Amino acid sequence: MAGTHLSIRIDLSNGDRIGPGKIALLEAIRDKGSISGAARAQEMSYRRAWLLVEEINHALAKPAVTAEMGGRSGGGASVTPVGEKIVDLYRKIETSARSAASTEFRALGKLVRHGK
Amino acid sequence: MAGTHLSIRIDLSNGDRIGPGKIALLEAIRDKGSISGAARAQEMSYRRAWLLVEEINHALAKPAVTAEMGGRSGGGASVTPVGEKIVDLYRKIETSARSAASTEFRALGKLVRHGK
Numbered sequence: 529m530a531g532t533h534l535s536i537r538i539d540l541s542n543g544d545r546i547g548p549g550k551i552a553l554l555e556a557i558r559d560k561g562s563i564s565g566a567a568r569a570q571e572m573s574y575r576r577a578w579l580l581v582e583e584i585n586h587a588l589a590k591p592a593v594t595a596e597m598g599g600r601s602g603g604g605a606s607v608t609p610v611g612e613k614i615v616d617l618y619r620k621i622e623t624s625a626r627s628a629a630s631t632e633f634r635a636l637g638k639l640v641r642h643g644k
Numbered sequence: 645m646a647g648t649h650l651s652i653r654i655d656l657s658n659g660d661r662i663g664p665g666k667i668a669l670l671e672a673i674r675d676k677g678s679i680s681g682a683a684r685a686q687e688m689s690y691r692r693a694w695l696l697v698e699e700i701n702h703a704l705a706k707p708a709v710t711a712e713m714g715g716r717s718g719g720g721a722s723v724t725p726v727g728e729k730i731v732d733l734y735r736k737i738e739t740s741a742r743s744a745a746s747t748e749f750r751a752l753g754k755l756v757r758h759g760k
Contacts, residue, residue, distance in 0.1 A: 533655040536741070537663075538749075540756050541647050589757045610755055617752045624748070625652070625741030632740070633654075636733045639726055640656050641705045 532637045534629065536622050544587035551618045553580055557593055558607040558615070566605075581605075588614070648753045650745065652738050660703035667734045669696050673709055674723040674731070682721075697721075704730070 537547040549570075556566035567577035585591040592611030596603050607615070626633070653663040665686075672682035683693035701707040708727030712719050723731070742749070 532657050534737070534741075535653045535655060537651045537653055538752065539649040539651060542757055547653075587757060588755055590755070614752065614755060617748045617755075620748045621650070621741075621745040621752070624744035625650075625737075628740035628744035629737040632733045632736045636654065636730065636737070639704055639706070639730060639733075641658055641703060 532633070532640060534622075534626050534633060536618070536625055538618070538621075540587050542587060544583060546584070546587065546614070546618065550580055550584050551615055553577060554584070554592060554607055554611055554615050557581070557605050558612070561604050561606065563593075563595060563605045584611075584614075648749070648756060650738075650742050650749060652734070652741055654734070654737075656703050658703060660699060662700070662703065662730070662734065666696055666700050667731055669693060670700065670708060670723055670727055670731050673697070673721050674728070677720050677722065679709075679711060679721045700727075700730075 535548045537545055539545055553566055553570055553572075556569045557563060560566045560569055563577050563581060564574050567574045570577065572580075581593045581595075585593060588610060590610045591608055592614055593605055593607055595605040651664045653661055655661055669682055669686055669688075672685045673679060676682045676685055679693050679697060680690050683690045686693065688696075697709045697711075701709060704726060706726045707724055708730055709721055709723055711721040
């Protein structure tokens with residue numbers, strides 16, 4: 529809750545975006561093995577999680593998530609190697625950005641109003 | 645239309661955010677000398693520009709924009725030294741982030757669907 533925080537948005541050439549919400553959703557799908565489980569973990573509706581997955585898949589040359597519809601287990605989902613790569617690259621970009629800009633970032637933190 | 649693009653959002657401890665839209669608005673106010681001129685340049689309503697300025701000022705210990713209400717000239721606005729500093733720090737953070745993450749960023753660009 530506290531502290532000033534840097535987050536990264538990637539605006540793709542096709543108009544889609546990748547940001548912290550979609551990346552956290554991919555990580556949750558990887559951890560939970562289903563879109564419904566990931567939606568619960570991220571405190572979003574199943575519908576919203578599903579739409580975000582569609583957006584992510586649409587933005588990429590190959591899908592980041594594959595889902596098994598229905599079936600006895602109610603349908604699981606998994607993150608593909610491309611999805612893993614996206615998460616990994618995003619987290620690396622975030623870490624590099626934070627460390628490269630840390631001086632300016634601290635200076636900016638000092639100009640911010642503290643408390644509410 | 646153009647290539648994949650990295651943008652930075654700063655989530656402040658008080659819940660406000662600074663991102664590319666607010667920074668571009670500050671630059672436009674600096675260039676145009678008024679909120680109405682900046683709103684036109686940024687293709688947003690005067691009301692939206694005004695609300696964004698309020699948000700920026702509220703987020704900071706000292707205001708980034710001061711406005712003269714009314715008067716013969718219809719009221720100008722100017723960016724304060726704190727506002728200039730915010731713009732400068734944000735642009736430096738953006739440049740450092742892009743250069744630090746350029747390898748990962750190119751790798752990510754290759755996974756994106758091209759065209760629509």
